[in-house]
Amino acid sequence: MSSPLAKRQRTEDASTTRSSVWYKDGSIILQAADTQFRVHWGVPSQHSSFFRDLEDLPQPPDQPAVDGCVIVELQDSAVDVEHLLKALYDPTFLSQTALPLAVVGALIRLGHKYDFKNLLDSAVARLTSQNPATLEEFDALFVIKSKPTPIIIYPGYSLGMLALAREKNIGLALPFAFYLASGGNMEQFLQAVRRKDEAIPSLSLDDICRCFIGRQRLVTKQFQPGYTLGWLREWPHPPADCNNPAKCTAKRKSKFHSYMDANCVQPFLEGSQADIWKGRFCAACYEHIIKSVTAGRKKMWEELLVIFDLPPWDQLKNDL
Numbered sequence: 001m002s003s004p005l006a007k008r009q010r011t012e013d014a015s016t017t018r019s020s021v022w023y024k025d026g027s028i029i030l031q032a033a034d035t036q037f038r039v040h041w042g043v044p045s046q047h048s049s050f051f052r053d054l055e056d057l058p059q060p061p062d063q064p065a066v067d068g069c070v071i072v073e074l075q076d077s078a079v080d081v082e083h084l085l086k087a088l089y090d091p092t093f094l095s096q097t098a099l100p101l102a103v104v105g106a107l108i109r110l111g112h113k114y115d116f117k118n119l120l121d122s123a124v125a126r127l128t129s130q131n132p133a134t135l136e137e138f139d140a141l142f143v144i145k146s147k148p149t150p151i152i153i154y155p156g157y158s159l160g161m162l163a164l165a166r167e168k169n170i171g172l173a174l175p176f177a178f179y180l181a182s183g184g185n186m187e188q189f190l191q192a193v194r195r196k197d198e199a200i201p202s203l204s205l206d207d208i209c210r211c212f213i214g215r216q217r218l219v220t221k222q223f224q225p226g227y228t229l230g231w232l233r234e235w236p237h238p239p240a241d242c243n244n245p246a247k248c249t250a251k252r253k254s255k256f257h258s259y260m261d262a263n264c265v266q267p268f269l270e271g272s273q274a275d276i277w278k279g280r281f282c283a284a285c286y287e288h289i290i291k292s293v294t295a296g297r298k299k300m301w302e303e304l305l306v307i308f309d310l311p312p313w314d315q316l317k318n319d320l
C-alpha cells in the first residue's frame, strides 16, 4: 500500500493557516492543504493503527519542524481533518444525536483511509441506518415518529447521502439512497445538477440517469395490480361484505386521481400512512386495502434493485 501521507520537512511558513485545533503542548503538526493542526501524537495513534505505525518510525535527526513539532502532510481536505480531530478530542462530539452529513462523510473517508475503525464504524452506522437494506429496517425508522435522524436533514440531504454511499462503496445503502434521491422533487434535483451542487459532481451521469429512470419505473409500478397502490387503479374483486360499494368505489377513484395528479412516489407508504384510509372506507374494504398494501410494498421492495439497475443484494456489500 502506498503511503497516503507525505512527510515533508518545512519550517514555519507564512502561506499556511493555523487551525483553531492548535494545542500549545501538541507534539505533531498535521497539515492538510494549507491548514495546520497542532495535536498530540498519542491521540490519533490511540485510535488508528496507521498513525501508531507512523509514530513508531524513526524520525530523521535533522528533520525541521514547527515549534519543535514534526509536520505530517495529509492529502485530505482541511475541513475533513478538522472534523476528524474534533471527533477525536471532544468526547461529546460523537454522542450528538444528529451530525451533519459533512462530518459523517469526513469520518468515513478518513476513518477508512487511516484505519480509525471505531469512528468509521459509527459513521457508516449513521449512514446505513438512514438507508436501510431491508423493509423491516425501513419500517423501524417510523416506529417512534418523533425520533431524530442520526444525520441532520437539509435540502440536498438525499443526494448527499447517495453521493457518499457511491464514493465509499457502501453498497448496502445504495438501493435506498437511490430511492430517496429519486422520490423527491425532480425539478429541484435538476436545478442542483445545473448549479453543480456539492454532491452532484461526484455523481456520475449514469447515476443521475438511474435516478430519473428509476423514479419513472417506481411511479408506473406502484399502480400496477399486486403492488402498493394497485388497488387504487383496479379493484377486480371488491369485498363481498362491503357495506357501501358506491361510496367505497367513489372514494377509491377519487384517491387514485389525487395520487396521479400529485405524480407522487409512494411505493412503500412510510410509517402508518395507510391508516388515513381507516374510516374513509368501510371496514371490509379497509381490511382489503391493508392486505393489498402489505403485499404490494413487499413486492416493490424486492424489485427495488431491478428498478435502479443494481446488482442483487448478495452482491451488494459495504466494500470499504
Ligand SMILES: [Zn+2]
Residues within 6 Å of the ligand: 242, 243, 244, 245, 248, 281, 282, 283, 284, 285, 286
Ligand atoms: Zn367498502
